[in-house]
Amino acid sequence: MARIDICICTFRRPFLAETLRSIAALERGAHDVRVVIADNDETPSAREMVDGLAAEMPVPLLYVHAPAANICIARNACLDAAEADFVAFVDDDEVVTPGWLLALYDRAQATGAAAVLGPVRAIYRDDAPGWMRSGDFHSTLPVLVDGTIRTGYTCNVLIRWTERFRGLRFNLALGKTGGEDTHFFYRLTGRGGTIDYALQAVVEEPVPAERATMAWLVQRRLRFGQTHGMLISAPALRALPVVGAKIVFCCLMTGLTAFSPVLRRRNWLRAVLHIGVAGGIIGMRQAEHYGRPAAS
Known part of the structure; x- marks a missing residue:
């Protein structure tokens, strides 16, 4: 039996209730599971919702x-x-599938990985553009480089919370622009941790209308690229000709x-990603994306 804390960060997002209800339906085996909710609003706006749902939950909730x-x-x-022994992260606009947690845990135990990622399956509205639905531009999967996962994301992950990694924290300087999860997992692998992947550990994320646009995808890829460019090891400027190519x-x-x-x-978004990498290398200022009211 393992102790597992499921962590959810929230900022004015009513969909949090659906996330919690999906966690209530989780297959937990014999594991000791708790949910930690961190409300990032200036006022404790999510407390009433969390308190109201606590009675429905088969696991304890901790509101922070x-x-x-x-x-x-x-x-x-x-x-x-x-x-806990393990810390899981999901987002407050996602729902977890019943076997999600056990799939992450079983993979962690089988491989000894410090972190295990799962896929985020985008759920499109009926009015989403056809090209977007066909190309599935919003789902999230790990990126392999030479067969290795070098960094991760916090929208679906289980982290082995041992002494080696307990000192890790997210970089506050990236807390409004994004890229903080990429930076965090680079540091985790820098401490000798490995990252693996559990195909069956699925979470689902509805794609709201404001994200179902090419402009949103461009903005997202640019930010990803900037973060990776910022994290390129010195001398970073030598990478610019390759990035330019x-x-x-x-x-x-x-x-x-x-x-x-x-x-x-898809090819244009790859170009935008590399433009972002170039911008990150030369110190281009990133736009702020966090701290805005969330869509319901």
């Missing part, structure tokens, strides 16, 4: 008020409150695949 409008403050509050190649492929609504956009 962690102001304000900086996602890393909330993530770190979860880690400060964690007392990748930008040119992806732009050419965008033109060559202009006939395909999916491939054209």
